[in-house]
Amino acid sequence: MKRLKKILIVAGTSLLLVMLAACGGGSSASNDSSGSKKITIWAWDETFNIKAVEEAKKIYKEKDKDVKVEVVTMSQDDIVQKLNTSLASGNTDGLPNIVLIEDYRIQGYLTSYPDAFADLSNIVNEDDFSDYKFAVNKVGSKIYGVPFDSGVAGLFYRTDYLEQAGYTAKDLQNITWDQYIAIGKDVKNKTGHALLSINPSDLGLIRIMMQSAGEWYTAKDGETVTVSNNEALKEGMKVFAELINSGVATQVSDWDGGVNAVQSGDVASSPTGSWYSSTIMGAADQSGKWAIAPIPTLADNSKSIPASSIGGGGWYVIKGVGNTKLAKDFLKQTFATSSDLMDTLANKIGLISTLKSAASTDAYKAKSEFYGGQQVFKDLSEWSAEVPSVNYGLHTYAIESILTEYAQKIIDGADIDTVLKDAQTQIESSIAN
Amino acid sequence: MKGKVLSFIKYFLLIVMSILSIFPFVWMVLGMTNKTIDITAGKLMIGDQLTINFTNLFNNSLNFTGALRNSAVIAVITTVLALILSSMAGYGFEIFKSKTKDRIFNFLLLSMMVPFAALMIPLYRMFSQLNGTPLRSIGINSMFVVIVPSVCTAFLIFFFRQNIKSFPKELVEAARLDGLGELAIFFRVYLPSAKNTYAAAAIITFMNSWNNYLWPLVALQSPEKRTVPLILSAMGASYTPDYGMMMCGIVIATLPTAAIFFVMQKQFVQGMIGSVK
Numbered sequence: 001m002k003r004l005k006k007i008l009i010v011a012g013t014s015l016l017l018v019m020l021a022a023c024g025g026g027s028s029a030s031n032d033s034s035g036s037k038k039i040t041i042w043a044w045d046e047t048f049n050i051k052a053v054e055e056a057k058k059i060y061k062e063k064d065k066d067v068k069v070e071v072v073t074m075s076q077d078d079i080v081q082k083l084n085t086s087l088a089s090g091n092t093d094g095l096p097n098i099v100l101i102e103d104y105r106i107q108g109y110l111t112s113y114p115d116a117f118a119d120l121s122n123i124v125n126e127d128d129f130s131d132y133k134f135a136v137n138k139v140g141s142k143i144y145g146v147p148f149d150s151g152v153a154g155l156f157y158r159t160d161y162l163e164q165a166g167y168t169a170k171d172l173q174n175i176t177w178d179q180y181i182a183i184g185k186d187v188k189n190k191t192g193h194a195l196l197s198i199n200p201s202d203l204g205l206i207r208i209m210m211q212s213a214g215e216w217y218t219a220k221d222g223e224t225v226t227v228s229n230n231e232a233l234k235e236g237m238k239v240f241a242e243l244i245n246s247g248v249a250t251q252v253s254d255w256d257g258g259v260n261a262v263q264s265g266d267v268a269s270s271p272t273g274s275w276y277s278s279t280i281m282g283a284a285d286q287s288g289k290w291a292i293a294p295i296p297t298l299a300d301n302s303k304s305i306p307a308s309s310i311g312g313g314g315w316y317v318i319k320g321v322g323n324t325k326l327a328k329d330f331l332k333q334t335f336a337t338s339s340d341l342m343d344t345l346a347n348k349i350g351l352i353s354t355l356k357s358a359a360s361t362d363a364y365k366a367k368s369e370f371y372g373g374q375q376v377f378k379d380l381s382e383w384s385a386e387v388p389s390v391n392y393g394l395h396t397y398a399i400e401s402i403l404t405e406y407a408q409k410i411i412d413g414a415d416i417d418t419v420l421k422d423a424q425t426q427i428e429s430s431i432a433n
Numbered sequence: 434m435k436g437k438v439l440s441f442i443k444y445f446l447l448i449v450m451s452i453l454s455i456f457p458f459v460w461m462v463l464g465m466t467n468k469t470i471d472i473t474a475g476k477l478m479i480g481d482q483l484t485i486n487f488t489n490l491f492n493n494s495l496n497f498t499g500a501l502r503n504s505a506v507i508a509v510i511t512t513v514l515a516l517i518l519s520s521m522a523g524y525g526f527e528i529f530k531s532k533t534k535d536r537i538f539n540f541l542l543l544s545m546m547v548p549f550a551a552l553m554i555p556l557y558r559m560f561s562q563l564n565g566t567p568l569r570s571i572g573i574n575s576m577f578v579v580i581v582p583s584v585c586t587a588f589l590i591f592f593f594r595q596n597i598k599s600f601p602k603e604l605v606e607a608a609r610l611d612g613l614g615e616l617a618i619f620f621r622v623y624l625p626s627a628k629n630t631y632a633a634a635a636i637i638t639f640m641n642s643w644n645n646y647l648w649p650l651v652a653l654q655s656p657e658k659r660t661v662p663l664i665l666s667a668m669g670a671s672y673t674p675d676y677g678m679m680m681c682g683i684v685i686a687t688l689p690t691a692a693i694f695f696v697m698q699k700q701f702v703q704g705m706i707g708s709v710k
Contacts, residue, residue, distance in 0.1 A: 045671040046493065072656045073495060075670030078663070085651040089554050091561040094574050094654025256473040259673070263470060279673050282470070 038068040039327050043100040044076040048275070049313075051349050052148075056334035059341055063333050067326065076102065087113045092320030097327035100148065102313045103136045104396040107222050109316075110139050111394055117144045118317040118324050123332040130354040135389035137314050144316060146336045149275060150352040151312030152384035153208045153295040155180075156280055157269035158193075159372060160289045165190040165268075169291060174306050176299040177209065177239040180271075184248030187268045194250035196269050197261035198243060200411060201404045204310050205243075205271065209236035212308035213301045214388035217400070217427075222393035225431065227403065228424040234416055235298045241411045271295055273310040274352040274380045281350070287370045294383055307386035312354075352380045395431055402427050461687075464680035472676040486677040490685075497682060499657055500664040505689070507579050507649075507660060508642040514584045515638045516631055522585070523593025524619055528605060538594070545587045549647065556582060557651060574654040583642060589634055596630040596704070597623070632697040633704025640690050661686045 043049040050073050057069045074082075079099065086095050087109070101109065110117060121143045126134055129147045137145030157172060165187040175183070184195030198205070210216055215232035218225055227233060243249045250267060252258050261267045263283040270276065280290060294306035315335055317327045334341055339361050342353040346363035358364060364377040406423040410416055464472045467480035490497055526538055563572035571577040600623060608618045624631075646662045653659055659667075665686065668679050694701065 044667075046495075046668075047671045047673060050494075070656070071494075073667045073670065074663075075666045078650055078666055078670075081647070082651050085554060085557050089558040089561065091558065091573075093561055093564055260470075260473045264474060275672060282673060 036068070037064075037066050037323075037326060038070065039098060039323055039330060040070045040072060040096040040321075041098040041100075042072050042074055042079055042096040044074060044079065046073055048278070048349050048351075049100055049148075052345050052351060055344050055348065056330075056338075056341055059334050059338060060330055067330070069330070072096065080105065083109070087116050092116070092318060095318050095321050097317060097321050097323055098331065099316055099318060100313050101145070101316050102311065103133070103151070104311075104392045106136055106145060106314065106316070107392055108394040110137075110144055111222070114139070116318060116320070118319045118328065120144055120146060120317060120328065120331070120336075123328050123336050125336075128337070128356055130356070130384050130387060132309060132387040132389040133312075133314065133354050135391045137316075145314035146316075146331045147314050147354040148335060149312050150354045150381070150384040150387075151273040151275065151309040152352060152380050152387060153212075153271065153273055153308040153310050154380060154383065155269060155271045155293040155295055156276065157291060157293060158265075158267075158286075158289055159291050161187060161191050161193050161268040169293070172293040174294060175296050177296045178299045180296045181239070181242055181246055181248055184243075184268075185246065188248055191268070193268045194261075194266060195248040196243070196250075196271065197252045197258045197267050198240075198249040199252050199254060199258060200244065200408060202255075203240075203400050203404060203407060206233065206236040206240055206407075208271065208295060208308045208310050209239065209298055209304075211310075211388060211390050212295060212306070213298055213304040214390060215303075216390045216392060217396060217403070218391070218393035220391055222391050223395075225395075225399065225424055225427050227399070227427055228417070228421040230420070232298060232301055232304065234420060235300055237407060237410050237416055237420070239298070240407065244411050273312070274384075275311060275350075277376070278350045281370050288372050290371050291374050292371060292376060292379060303388075305386065305388065307383045307388070309384075309387045346377055352377065352384060354384060356385065395427075398431060399427050402430060458687075461680055461683055464676060465684055467677055467680075469674070469676045472680070482677050483681075486675075486681045489675060489678040490681045493678075495664050495667055496657065496659075497661075497664055497685075500659055500661045501685070503576070503658060504643060504660040504662075504686075507576055508639050508689075510576075511580045511583055511642040512635055512638045514580065515586070515589055516634055518585050519589035519634070520593045520624075520627075520631070521619065522590045523595075524597055524623060526590070526594050527597040527600075528602070541587045542591060545591075553648065553651065556648075560652065573652055574658065576658065578652045579645070579649050579660075582648065583638075583645065589638065592634060592637075593630065596627065600626065629700045629704035631704070632700030636694055636697055636701050639693055643686075643690055 041053050043053055050071060053069075053071045057071065060067065060069065079101075083095070083099070086092060119142045121141070124143045124146055126143065130150060133147035134143065137143060137147065155172065159169070162168075162172070162183075165183070167183060167186070171183070180195075187193060187195050210230075210232045213232035215226070215230055217227060217230075217233070244251065250261060252261060258270075259279055259282075262270055262280055263286075265283070265286065270280070277292075280286075295308050297306050298304035315331055317324060317331065321327075335355075337355075339355060339357040342351070342355050342358035343361035343363045345351040345353065346358070346361070359378065359381050364381060365375065366377065367373045368376040403423055406419050409419050460477070463477060463479060465486060466483045467476055467478075468482050471480060526534055557573070560571075560578050561573045563569060564574075566572075569575070571581060604622055604626075605618055608622050613621070644662060645660070646666070649660050650663055650666075653663070661682075665679065665682050668674065668682065
């Protein structure tokens with residue numbers, strides 16, 4: 001039986017060796033990236049952000065042919081998960097040089113891992129971009145991110161439905177949310193269409209309303225929870241509940257439900273971020289029937305202006321990965337300065353840039369056939385420049401996941417002040433942990 | 434009469450339950466042939482987009498073929514290693530006498546209570562420290578970083594030990610008297626009698642490895658090393674995902690586990706109830 005043992009041992013060891021050799025080759029090839037001229041970029045969405053990086057890559061190729069840029073598509077949740085694990089364990093191996101991070105999340109990273117990101121103050125000129133972008137990508141006076149897409153909010157609406165209900169484009173300029181609901185009732189009565197679709201567990205609309213008044217779930221320091229005694233939030237909640245209870249909104253249960261409501265022609269409008277435009281344009285048969293008005297304001301809040309934002313992100317450079325200089329130069333030549341790039345991206349993916357000089361490019365002057373000849377890019381980028389600056393703080397999503405339950409109570413008719421007070425208590429104790 | 438009513442109720446419930454469990458699969462297969470907009474609208478008919486969806490799936494930057502290969506290699510190696518190691522461990526725990534073995538075994542079972550999320554960051558640190566040493570080939574971003582943690586699981590050891598309990602010990606003693614070495618007893622006497630147990634364990638391990646998401650996500654860094662679940666997740670990441678293409682990917686990702694299950698179904702059931710032939 002010794003023979004069997006021997007055979008087993010030999011077989012086992014050789015299997016192990018083969019396997020070690022097999023992947024030894026692979027990993028050594030990918031580990032020497034710090035020495036060569038190569039940078040890696042992580043982003044989400046093949047149809048939007050990834051296309052943007054690919055265009056940026058083309059531009060940079062003209063400046064420096066030897067640099068290899070690797071673009072990796074990952075879902076945003078996956079990127080967050082990987083960043084969290086790597087940064088928490090203090091090991092930056094395998095992280096990308098450049099990563100796209102959403103505005104709502106970045107302050108959390110910059111505060112929790114202050115040494116992880118490179119200072120980009122010398123490649124980003126604050127005057128070149130929409131002001132509100134710098135409320136989130138700075139710590140002290142240091143700029144850590146290159147602002148990317150504008151999440152500027154607009155009121156997308158069906159001109160044909162509104163006309164049937166007796167409204168012209170003029171009637172939708174600079175309205176309040178209360179007027180918006182009143183219009184919705186007419187639309188519902190005369191055309192049978194809902195005014196908009198709402199997913200009660202997505203508080204995006206509330207975020208839009210709060211930011212239009214320069215408020216947020218947290219105070220300017222990014223940490224003090226300001227859920228109770230927050231006039232903008234309170235009124236936002238009231239409007240949110242009214243939209244649902246007055247019957248002008250049709251309820252959907254998820255993102256796709258909202259997309260479907262728009263593309264199938266069920267709803268007459270959609271107050272949302274500029275990036276939604278490509279989704280709306282996905283329904284090619286509705287060309288010429290849409291237009292965009294400024295976002296409504298809160299009636300009882302004097303600070304509320306017809307400009308706000310939802311979503312949007314920026315490019316960040318991770319320090320410990322190596323090739324920091326190259327990564328910074330890449331961003332400097334592309335997203336931080338190139339209005340040509342923004343022109344291309346406006347044409348190819350409908351990006352509303354936060355780079356001010358983009359407004360002078362051809363794409364931004366063009367009239368959109370889909371939106372009935374409106375100068376969509378010009379309008380949206382003008383509103384983008386007006387968006388009130390808000391520090392999204394460290395806990396936007398954590399707060400919102402708790403607040404969603406309380407929002408349901410408000411929709412069901414509970415007293416707003418009491419509910420928000422309870423929410424404040426629960427949020428404070430959950431964040432303290 | 435009473436019997437008829439009862440069996441009617443029984444079959445009615447069974448039919449309802451089967452429709453509930455089969456429906457998602459039917460929808461997935463139908464989705465494969467439709468455009469995204471039809472899928473989100475809830476269309477339940479066969480469409481004409483099958484070839485387009487297939488072409489999209491294999492012709493994008495995400496390298497689906499590569500992911501299939503990675504997943505297959507990882508799942509097969511994990512399954513083979515896990516079966517050998519865990520069955521040996523389970524066999525050892527049951528057959529050999531030792532005073533401390535039950536204490537160790539209980540300790541092992543305790544490890545089943547710890548959720549993976551709690552182990553992830555320490556595990557990541559451990560493996561990433563290997564990257565600076567000659568053992569780099571089993572560190573972060575290698576194939577083995579995914580394989581090693583799932584090769585020896587408390588559940589599998591427990592599963593094998595339970596099954597070995599019904600294995601007649603007399604056979605072991607008889608073999609010893611005949612002069613067979615311990616390893617040979619394991620491979621020649623025990624192993625051939627426990628095919629069902631191995632089949633069940635193989636299905637469980639293969640499925641877990643094939644569907645494993647969180648750990649490969651954080652441990653694999655280069656895009657060319659990504660496994661199928663990671664690619665599917667990346668596909669769903671857009672503001673306007675291409676569901677038709679994703680459904681194609683999901684169907685293909687489901688096939689191997691389905692195939693393995695159908696082939697070994699009989700053994701699986703017997704393995705789970707613990708019979709020895």
